[in-house]
Amino acid sequence: MAQKNAYQKQINRYDDVLTGRKWWSWLYMHCLWKTDDNIVAKEIMEMIPDNFRGRILDVPVGTAVFTHDKYRRMANAEIIGLDYSQAMLDIAWSRFEDTEIKNVVLQQGDVCELPFHSNYFDLVLSMNGFHAFPDKEKAFAEVFRVLKYGGTFCGCFYIKGQRKPADWFVRKVLDKKGLPPHYTLEQAEKKLRALFGENLKIWNEGSILIFRCVKPDGQR
Numbered sequence: 322m323a324q325k326n327a328y329q330k331q332i333n334r335y336d337d338v339l340t341g342r343k344w345w346s347w348l349y350m351h352c353l354w355k356t357d358d359n360i361v362a363k364e365i366m367e368m369i370p371d372n373f374r375g376r377i378l379d380v381p382v383g384t385a386v387f388t389h390d391k392y393r394r395m396a397n398a399e400i401i402g403l404d405y406s407q408a409m410l411d412i413a414w415s416r417f418e419d420t421e422i423k424n425v426v427l428q429q430g431d432v433c434e435l436p437f438h439s440n441y442f443d444l445v446l447s448m449n450g451f452h453a454f455p456d457k458e459k460a461f462a463e464v465f466r467v468l469k470y471g472g473t474f475c476g477c478f479y480i481k482g483q484r485k486p487a488d489w490f491v492r493k494v495l496d497k498k499g500l501p502p503h504y505t506l507e508q509a510e511k512k513l514r515a516l517f518g519e520n521l522k523i524w525n526e527g528s529i530l531i532f533r534c535v536k537p538d539g540q541r
Contacts, residue, residue, distance in 0.1 A: 336386045339449075353375075354487050354526040358449075361477055362387035364384040365448060368475045368533050373398050375443030378467065379403065379451040380432050385413040388446075395423050400425045401434070433459040437467045447476035454502050457512075465516050468536045474517070480506050480525060487528040506530065 334478075337356055340346070350357060366387065371394040379388060382402030386397050392400055404410050410427050410458055417425055430436055433456050454460040468474055481488050483506045492502065504512065509530050513521050520535035 336384060339384075339386055349504070351457070353490055354527060354529075355484060356529050358412045358529075361526060361529055361531060362448065364531060365446070365475060365477060366391045367448070368473070369395075369444065371513070372393055373444070376441060377401070378403065378435075378437070378442045378445045379447065380435075380447055380464075381409070381453075381536075382413050382427065383409050383449070385416050387448060388423060389413075389416050389420055392417075392425055393420055394464065396424060398424060398449045401429045401437075403435070405429070405431055433463060435463045435467050439466050440469045441467050442469060442472060443474045444475070447474070447478070448489060450478060452479035452503055453500055457501070457504070460518060461512060470536055470538045472536050473533065474536065477529050477531045478509075479528055480504050480509050483525060483528045504530075 326498070336342070367423075369391070370390075373395055374397045377395075377398050377400045379400060379402040381404040383404060384463070385392075385402065388402075392398070402410075402413060404413070404427075407429050410429055415428050417427075428436075432450070432454055445468050450458060451460060464474060477489065479487075481503045482492070491503070506525055509532075510523055513532060513534055514525060516536075517534040517538055520537055522531045522534075523530065523531060525531065
């Protein structure tokens with residue numbers, strides 16, 4: 322019970338920041354970022370049908386605050402949630418256990434060395450992760466490798482150059498905690514097009530890039 326209560330406190334702290342459900346996190350989201358993560362998450366979740374069949378990789382799965390309700394409706398999908406942080410995985414597992422979601426397997430791992438065969442997943446989801454990956458080039462290459470031909474890659478991440486207050490906060494606060502250099506909108510689009518060609522939809526809401534890409538059939 323003590324461990325369960327400890328996980329609940331961590332869930333509340335992480336999720337407060339992501340969802341803006343406290344007054345201070347609402348100000349953080351709406352005044353600093355001028356972007357509502359709840360709306361962004363909803364747009365991304367709507368890219369995936371509830372009756373989706375096949376394998377999904379969710380990396381980084383984080384606390385699963387935006388995905389657990391969706392996954393509960395996706396009984397036909399085989400979902401693997403991967404994260405580098407065991408603490409995040411523990412929180413996500415507590416959430417899935419509480420809601421009795423049975424079709425999700427959680428695994429600790431590094432996006433730059435994905436422990437899966439090539440062309441393995443029908444869909445890769447990555448929400449709020451790529452801006453924190455230390456080697457983005459390798460992370461993109463690994464995601465592309467494990468995605469099936471004709472498979473979908475969708476999600477979102479921070480891009481610089483769209484909002485000065487957000488860029489200042491990232492540079493002065495978050496980057497000092499170890500976040501690596503970040504893409505601009507133009508650099509991110511160039512990278513995605515280099516991998517997926519014209520099979521992509523990309524837009525941004527403030528400093529958050531949202532994307533949906535399809536791996537070309539027969540790509541080698």
